[in-house]
Amino acid sequence: MATAVMTTLDPNSRSAARGMSDLTIRNLFIIPTIVFLIVFNIFPLIYSLGYSFTDFRASSPAAANFVGLQNYRELLNDPFIWSNFAITAKYVIVSVVGQVIVGFGVALLLNRDIPLKGLLTTLLLLPMMLSMAVVGLFWKLLYDPSFGIINYTLGLGSFEWLSNPDMALYAVAITDIWMWSPFVMLLSLAGLSAVPKHLYEAAAIDRAGSFYTFFRITLPLVAPILMIAIIFRTMEAFKTFDLAYILTSQPTTEVISIRLYKMAFQEWQTGRSCALAYIVLIMILAITNIYVKYLNKVKER
Amino acid sequence: MRKTMTSMLAGIGLVLACGTSVYAQDKELTIFWAEWDPANYLQELVNLYEAESGVKVTVETTPWPDFQTKAFTEFNAKGSAYDMVVGDSQWIGAASEAGHYVDLTDFFNKHNLKEVMAPATVKYYAEYPSNSGKYWSIPAEGDAVGWSYRKDWFEDPKEMEAFKAKYGYDLGVPKDFKALRDIAEFFHRPDEKRYGVAIYTDNSYDALVMGVENAIFSFGGELGDYATYKVDGVINSEQNVKALEAYKELYSFTPPGWAKSFFIEDNQAITENLAAMSMNYFAFFPALINEASNPNAEATGFFANPPGPNGDQFAALGGQGISVISYSQNQEEAMKFLEWFIKEDTQKKWAELGGYTASAKVLESPEFQNATPYNKAFYETMFKVKDFWATPEYAELLIQMNQRVYPYITGNQGTAKEVLDSLAADWNATFKKYNRVK
Numbered sequence: 001m002a003t004a005v006m007t008t009l010d011p012n013s014r015s016a017a018r019g020m021s022d023l024t025i026r027n028l029f030i031i032p033t034i035v036f037l038i039v040f041n042i043f044p045l046i047y048s049l050g051y052s053f054t055d056f057r058a059s060s061p062a063a064a065n066f067v068g069l070q071n072y073r074e075l076l077n078d079p080f081i082w083s084n085f086a087i088t089a090k091y092v093i094v095s096v097v098g099q100v101i102v103g104f105g106v107a108l109l110l111n112r113d114i115p116l117k118g119l120l121t122t123l124l125l126l127p128m129m130l131s132m133a134v135v136g137l138f139w140k141l142l143y144d145p146s147f148g149i150i151n152y153t154l155g156l157g158s159f160e161w162l163s164n165p166d167m168a169l170y171a172v173a174i175t176d177i178w179m180w181s182p183f184v185m186l187l188s189l190a191g192l193s194a195v196p197k198h199l200y201e202a203a204a205i206d207r208a209g210s211f212y213t214f215f216r217i218t219l220p221l222v223a224p225i226l227m228i229a230i231i232f233r234t235m236e237a238f239k240t241f242d243l244a245y246i247l248t249s250q251p252t253t254e255v256i257s258i259r260l261y262k263m264a265f266q267e268w269q270t271g272r273s274c275a276l277a278y279i280v281l282i283m284i285l286a287i288t289n290i291y292v293k294y295l296n297k298v299k300e301r
Numbered sequence: 302m303r304k305t306m307t308s309m310l311a312g313i314g315l316v317l318a319c320g321t322s323v324y325a326q327d328k329e330l331t332i333f334w335a336e337w338d339p340a341n342y343l344q345e346l347v348n349l350y351e352a353e354s355g356v357k358v359t360v361e362t363t364p365w366p367d368f369q370t371k372a373f374t375e376f377n378a379k380g381s382a383y384d385m386v387v388g389d390s391q392w393i394g395a396a397s398e399a400g401h402y403v404d405l406t407d408f409f410n411k412h413n414l415k416e417v418m419a420p421a422t423v424k425y426y427a428e429y430p431s432n433s434g435k436y437w438s439i440p441a442e443g444d445a446v447g448w449s450y451r452k453d454w455f456e457d458p459k460e461m462e463a464f465k466a467k468y469g470y471d472l473g474v475p476k477d478f479k480a481l482r483d484i485a486e487f488f489h490r491p492d493e494k495r496y497g498v499a500i501y502t503d504n505s506y507d508a509l510v511m512g513v514e515n516a517i518f519s520f521g522g523e524l525g526d527y528a529t530y531k532v533d534g535v536i537n538s539e540q541n542v543k544a545l546e547a548y549k550e551l552y553s554f555t556p557p558g559w560a561k562s563f564f565i566e567d568n569q570a571i572t573e574n575l576a577a578m579s580m581n582y583f584a585f586f587p588a589l590i591n592e593a594s595n596p597n598a599e600a601t602g603f604f605a606n607p608p609g610p611n612g613d614q615f616a617a618l619g620g621q622g623i624s625v626i627s628y629s630q631n632q633e634e635a636m637k638f639l640e641w642f643i644k645e646d647t648q649k650k651w652a653e654l655g656g657y658t659a660s661a662k663v664l665e666s667p668e669f670q671n672a673t674p675y676n677k678a679f680y681e682t683m684f685k686v687k688d689f690w691a692t693p694e695y696a697e698l699l700i701q702m703n704q705r706v707y708p709y710i711t712g713n714q715g716t717a718k719e720v721l722d723s724l725a726a727d728w729n730a731t732f733k734k735y736n737r738v739k
């Protein structure tokens with residue numbers, strides 16, 4: 001099957017001169033990747049599944065004992081873990097919705113003939129090129145209640161963005177929105193520029209309003225690519241660690257990956273943290289599956 | 302001829318260079334510690350050892366929040382990157398039971414270190430389990446939580462008069478927790494961007510817990526019975542409830558945004574004219590008497606953690622002991638280094654460089670006590686310190702305490718009694734899990 005879809009080797013190429021067949025070249029490219037995946041992804045995944053049923057602690061020389069489903073049972077009965085999941089869900093919703101609104105909005109603004117469009121687009125992409133840790137550190141300064149520029153500009157006095165337990169999660173989400181809206185913008189822009197111009201011309205001839213044009217032409221045609229952006233951003237937001245860890249230590253911002261990190265590398269409860277990692281993995285898979293099904297439906301339309 | 306000579310010299314040079322590097326490789330020691338001023342002082346100290354013995358010693362550091370994770374990752378991997386570690390006092394149970402530390406009991410007894418070092422440092426930095434006579438570390442950097450304050454604010458006649466009129470007694474170094482609270486309230490003036498007090502609130506490691514311990518211990522409370530692991534009725538005792546309420550009240554007199562503060566922020570409270578008083582480890586006080594790092598150096602004073610309502614006076618212990626790592630390839634060389642480190646002359650030099658020696662003789666000497674404005678408070682504190690649990694599961698206990706106490710202190714959730722009752726239940730469950738109690 002794979003050989004059937006491959007193009008034949010150029011007889012003048014260097015590889016052909018060395019006497020390599022198409023199959024050899026395919027293997028040269030594919031086998032290292034598969035080995036890499038097995039060693040660094042599949043093997044640890046299966047190995048940690050085994051650990052999740054034990055009381056293993058990497059910090060102790062004691063042998064691991066099989067405890068069955070105890071880790072899963074205790075984790076799912078732990079109110080702190082459920083509160084971590086609730087915080088994560090809230091964060092994902094606020095952050096992804098914010099990114100889609102801002103990113104898609106900016107893409108709509110940029111999808112027209114304006115001067116310096118290329119330069120503007122490049123500048124808008126800068127935030128997502130920065131490192132998460134650096135973004136976290138300088139937003140911490142921007143949010144500072146005593147000398148931060150945000151309070152100064154908005155005239156908020158000494159409003160506590162990060163120390164206020166009710167506000168801290170939104171503050172982290174705002175930073176994430178600032179950083180990743182350009183990603184949604186980029187994909188939306190690609191989708192928008194692919195919408196055939198004649199559809200808009202036809203709508204104009206039919207005197208369709210801008211509201212109608214947007215919901216009946218623009219949105220349905222951009223939806224598949226926007227869905228891909230949403231899938232990526234949801235998965236990333238679900239795994240958020242750096243920003244929340246650096247910006248604040250409020251219990252109201254302890255997303256599930258921070259709890260997992262503490263369990264694995266501060267408490268050294270290796271077996272239990274493997275179980276928690278599996279619960280998170282299953283959740284991400286389930287959410288992604290729902291999205292992918294919806295994406296296929298959108299594509300079919 | 303000239304060419305031959307040059308090549309011969311180059312050859313000899315090369316041989317010598319190779320020889321030296323092989324020699325140096327055999328005689329190198331690495332000590333792992335957190336990134337802070339005392340680690341720099343230790344590097345200066347070990348440079349003297351290199352000059353004496355020819356053994357190069359490097360102090361490798363990592364930021365505080367990563368210190369525990371990085372050290373235990375290396376231990377668990379049985380890595381030989383470090384020969385010695387200046388590890389936190391509460392690690393001793395986890396590191397000794399897992400076999401990461403070399404047993405130093407014979408070394409300890411041979412040099413009679415139980416007498417040479419201050420008693421609290423032997424008890425909390427070196428011995429595990431409690432009263433077992435087994436030693437795993439040599440007390441290296443003594444430390445405890447103390448206080449700094451703005452002498453100029455305290456000595457301002459107008460302030461003194463207003464304080465006396467309001468509270469009926471003289472403004473001065475707080476004699477007890479009640480006075481600490483009153484002074485914090487008195488100087489708390491958000492309109493003037495001046496605040497009462499700076500305390501520890503960071504819940505990512507042990508900062509908040511150390512701060513709360515300061516109140517608990519001085520109010521006459523305990524965290525639990527370290528021998529029997531009994532916590533119910535101890536951690537949620539009447540005194541502890543009052544102590545937690547007092548700490549929460551202090552939080553209301555802190556500068557804005559004070560919900561994730563540790564040693565950097567607490568020193569900034571003094572250097573940036575934010576607070577009248579600030580809690581911090583003694584190890585961070587050298588920066589406060591240095592004009593270059595504190596424009597208010599002249600006007601900064603220090604005091605020991607004040608007594609509680611019943612006159613008990615204790616403080617939370619910081620500090621570390623130096624241990625030899627079981628996976629080091631240079632254990633013999635490391636032991637030789639420790640022999641040099643415990644000498645009285647070395648300890649004197651260590652104190653002069655800015656390290657907080659644990660040597661009882663040096664601590665008691667007037668020379669040491671008069672060397673800085675805070676050494677006397679340090680000396681007094683080191684004989685009345687208490688520490689957190691040192692059991693191998695201390696990290697779980699620490700996180701549980703943070704989870705329960707933090708929302709109460711910074712977020713007004715629940716009452717002190719509810720918080721400590723829940724904490725007692727959490728700790729009890731943890732001790733049951735590890736078969737410490739039935």
